[in-house]
Amino acid sequence: MATKKTTTKKTTSRKSATAKKAPAKTTTKKKPAAKKKTANSGDKRMSALDAAAKVLGESKESLNAKTMIERMAAKGYWTSPGGKTPHATLYAAIIREIQTKGKESRFVKADRGQFTLNK
Incomplete structure (x- = not known):
């Protein structure tokens, strides 16, 4: 009759095997005062839905x-920040x-994939 193999697990914690890290130093940095945005600010960008x-x-x-998307970019209302499919994002936002x-x-929604303004 064959003998039954038994294995024993070695329980070593990884924490003890690796070097202990020193606790992170907590320093308080003062944030610069945020600029207040007013309604007359010319630097406010238009959202894709508004455009x-x-x-x-x-x-x-x-x-x-x-x-x-093409007309918004041509007129300078809104440009994609680098996404590959801004038209899909706009479509989803309008549907939402x-x-x-x-x-x-x-x-x-006027037709399949076509939109107009609500009157």
Whole structure:
């Protein structure tokens, strides 16, 4: 009859095996005073949804998200901060606004992938 193999686990903690780190020094740095933004600030950037509403207001027909992104960039209202698919992000944001705000939304889905302003 064969003998049964048994293994024993060695319990070593990794903490004891590695060097102990010294506690992080806590230093308090004073943050510079935040600039107060006023309503008249010219440096405030427009959001993608606000820019899309402005582009749709200037347009006479319904537009898809890709066309809105192109027109927003051409007119200087909004530019993508480096994303690969800003049109997909804009589309999702418009759909989300329509779903959450309902009839009070700025946008209305006119056709498949096409949006207009809510009147």
